[in-house]
Amino acid sequence: MSQSNENNIWTxxxxxxxxxxxxxxxxxxxxxxxxxxxxxxxxxxxEGIPKILDIGCGPGLLLFEIKKIFPEGKLIGVDSSEQMLKxxxxxxxxxxxxxxxxxxGLAEDIPLPNDDIEVVVCLNCLHDFKDAQQTIEQVYRxxxxxxxxxxxxxxxxxxxxxxxxxxxxxxxRIGLKRxxxxxxSEPFWLxxxxxxxxxxxxxxxxxxxxxxxxxxxxxxx
Ligand SMILES: C[S@@+](CC[C@H](N)C(=O)[O-])C[C@H]1O[C@@H](n2cnc3c(N)ncnc32)[C@H](O)[C@@H]1O
Numbered sequence: 001m002s003q004s005n006e007n008n009i010w011t012x013x014x015x016x017x018x019x020x021x022x023x024x025x026x027x028x029x030x031x032x033x034x035x036x037x038x039x040x041x042x043x044x045x046x047e048g049i050p051k052i053l054d055i056g057c058g059p060g061l062l063l064f065e066i067k068k069i070f071p072e073g074k075l076i077g078v079d080s081s082e083q084m085l086k087x088x089x090x091x092x093x094x095x096x097x098x099x100x101x102x103x104x105g106l107a108e109d110i111p112l113p114n115d116d117i118e119v120v121v122c123l124n125c126l127h128d129f130k131d132a133q134q135t136i137e138q139v140y141r142x143x144x145x146x147x148x149x150x151x152x153x154x155x156x157x158x159x160x161x162x163x164x165x166x167x168x169x170x171x172x173r174i175g176l177k178r179x180x181x182x183x184x185s186e187p188f189w190l191x192x193x194x195x196x197x198x199x200x201x202x203x204x205x206x207x208x209x210x211x212x213x214x215x216x217x218x219x220x221x
Contacts, residue, residue, distance in 0.1 A: 010081040019059045019087060021178045026061065028173065030123075034065035037121055037150050040218055041070075044148050044206075049074055050118035053142065055107045055135065056080075056125035060088030060100070066121075067097055076101045076117075078110060107135040110142050118147045124214075126153045126195070127188045133198050140202045143221040149204065155215040156189030166213045192217060 010018075022029070041050060049072055054063050057077030066073060077100065079085050085102045092100050105111035107122075107129045120139045126132050139149050155163075171179045192215040199207055204219030 010083045012083050012086075015059065015081070015083045015087050017178075019061075019091075021174045022059070022061060024173055026065065030061045030065045033121075033123055033152055034062060034069055036216070037066060037119065038070050040148055040150055041119060044146075044220055046118050046146070046148065048118075051076060051116070052119040052121065053078065053110075053112070053117045055110065055120060055122045055139065056128065057088060057102070058084045058125070060091055060102070062121065062123050063088075063100060064091065064095060064097060067100070073119075074099065074101075076103065076112075078103045078105045078107070078112075080104065080106050108138060110138045112142045114141050115144045117142045118144055120147070120149045122149075122151045122153070124153055126151060127156075127185065127190050132190060132195070136195065136198045137202060140199075140204065140221060145221055148218060148220050149199070150216065150218050151195065152214055152216045154185070154189040155192060155211065155213055156186075157191040157193065157211070158213050158215075163213055 037052070051074045052066060053076045055078055057063055057079050060077055063075045063077050067075060077085070077088060082104060085104055088102055092098070103111055108131045120143055126135060129135050143149065167179060167183065170182065192209050192211060195217055196207055196209055199217065199219045204221060207217065207219040210216045
């Protein structure tokens, strides 16, 4: 079970600061992951107009990047923070993105029916959720058969000295204060093999894991 103590304090001010620093990472973090998601949709042969659900969508930056590359996708964002969703809505309006459904809800109890979604994505937040394993169970529940889950998060199994090398460019990108906040979440990072095992036990197929500072796991229901 993972639990970060920072979850429940997303004030308007904190969310604005979060957006300011993460918007600097659009080309480094959000756009490449959006591209990886669209490539996976092609690779797994998901046909028609897929529903793409972002769990812990925050201010919606990943969803906006997906929309730019794949305008036909039907996008849904779920997050437990009203302030995050408010900013996501404002940003969607500023960018004329109207076909975006934003829902308040818990990753551990996704407010959607069974077998409803073709693609579930999750970026940088599984380790933040109160119950990561229950979240994966919920992802499996809402996915349609043949649907895919694509998760990217900090790697709790990556050698710490190597992680420190990535920390230096991060300071240059987002500043020392936010980079320190990033490192404070380190005790909560999950090990990819743990997530792999939960997915395997549930029946996910064709699971692949990339063992980098940010690991990516992809699996098919
Ligand atoms: C570090 S932010 C990441 C946001 C976004 N995925 C991104 O990469 O910009 C973590 C997000 O998870 C949300 N969150 C935390 N616990 C949650 C839970 N149990 N269920 C749903 N969302 C949760 C927070 O409100 C926050 O928006």
